[in-house]
Amino acid sequence: MLRVERVSKQFDHSPTPLFSDINLSLGKGQSLAIMGASGSGKSTLLNMIAGLSTCSSGRIFLADQTISIMSEDKRDSFRAEHIGMVFQQFNLIDCLCVEDNILLPARYLGIPPRRSVDELLAALGITTLKRASIDKLSGGEQQRVAIARALIHSPSLILADEPTGNLDENTSNKVADLLFALAKETSASLLVVTHAPDVAKLADETRMIYQGSLQPI
Numbered sequence: 001m002l003r004v005e006r007v008s009k010q011f012d013h014s015p016t017p018l019f020s021d022i023n024l025s026l027g028k029g030q031s032l033a034i035m036g037a038s039g040s041g042k043s044t045l046l047n048m049i050a051g052l053s054t055c056s057s058g059r060i061f062l063a064d065q066t067i068s069i070m071s072e073d074k075r076d077s078f079r080a081e082h083i084g085m086v087f088q089q090f091n092l093i094d095c096l097c098v099e100d101n102i103l104l105p106a107r108y109l110g111i112p113p114r115r116s117v118d119e120l121l122a123a124l125g126i127t128t129l130k131r132a133s134i135d136k137l138s139g140g141e142q143q144r145v146a147i148a149r150a151l152i153h154s155p156s157l158i159l160a161d162e163p164t165g166n167l168d169e170n171t172s173n174k175v176a177d178l179l180f181a182l183a184k185e186t187s188a189s190l191l192v193v194t195h196a197p198d199v200a201k202l203a204d205e206t207r208m209i210y211q212g213s214l215q216p217i
């Protein structure tokens with residue numbers, strides 16, 4: 001369960017807050033799409049939830065722990081254990097094959113993967129690419145690998161920042177369907193930042209960052 005309470009963000013040297021009083025909660029298996037104009041703060045909010053950026057005020061809770069008061073080291077290990085991230089740019093490692101990319105989070109944690117690589121590859125329709133090198137894959141295939149990597153440690157929360165922004169419309173819809181279906185199947189909470197209405201409509205709820213707060217659409 002994710003809970004964001006009265007969170008605000010003001011960057012150093014900025015005269016005004018980017019946003020203030022952001023509140024949201026997301027239960028197991030629930031999904032939320034966040035939309036909003038470019039520069040409204042969508043990625044910043046996602047980064048704060050991931051513990052990659054600090055809150056100016058307010059609190060963020062996940063898995064009964066308060067992310068917003070953790071030290072940086074604790075946030076790193078907490079993120080590795082509880083959060084799976086999918087980015088627009090895929091963020092895969094070119095010199096590793098598909099399987100090794102997927103196994104990275106488990107190796108970072110020094111634990112056996114909590115899910116089977118083969119089952120994830122099958123669910124994502126990329127079984128034949130297990131040993132392929134990343135630079136030989138299409139954008140849609142790379143994003144499927146990134147989704148498998150985000151899910152390998154069975155995170156309680158998946159954060160996806162414009163996960164289909166680099167894909168054509170048809171591929172985008174297929175990849176988004178898979179992301180939402182796999183999150184639901186594993187009862188993970190899913191928070192997706194997107195500009196694509198077709199992707200947002202797959203979520204249980206859509207909200208928009210507008211004038212510094214998170215508003216229902």
Ligand SMILES: Nc1ncnc2c1ncn2[C@@H]1O[C@H](COP(=O)(O)OP(=O)(O)OP(=O)(O)O)[C@@H](O)[C@H]1O
Binds near residue numbers: 011037038041042
């Ligand atoms: N580290 C930082 N220091 C100062 N300002 C920042 C920093 N990171 C982001 N910003 C500013 O905060 C604002 C929001 O950025 P953010 O990337 O969160 O927007 P976004 O809604 O995700 O935009 P887009 O849809 O274009 O990706 C922007 O004006 C950006 O320049």
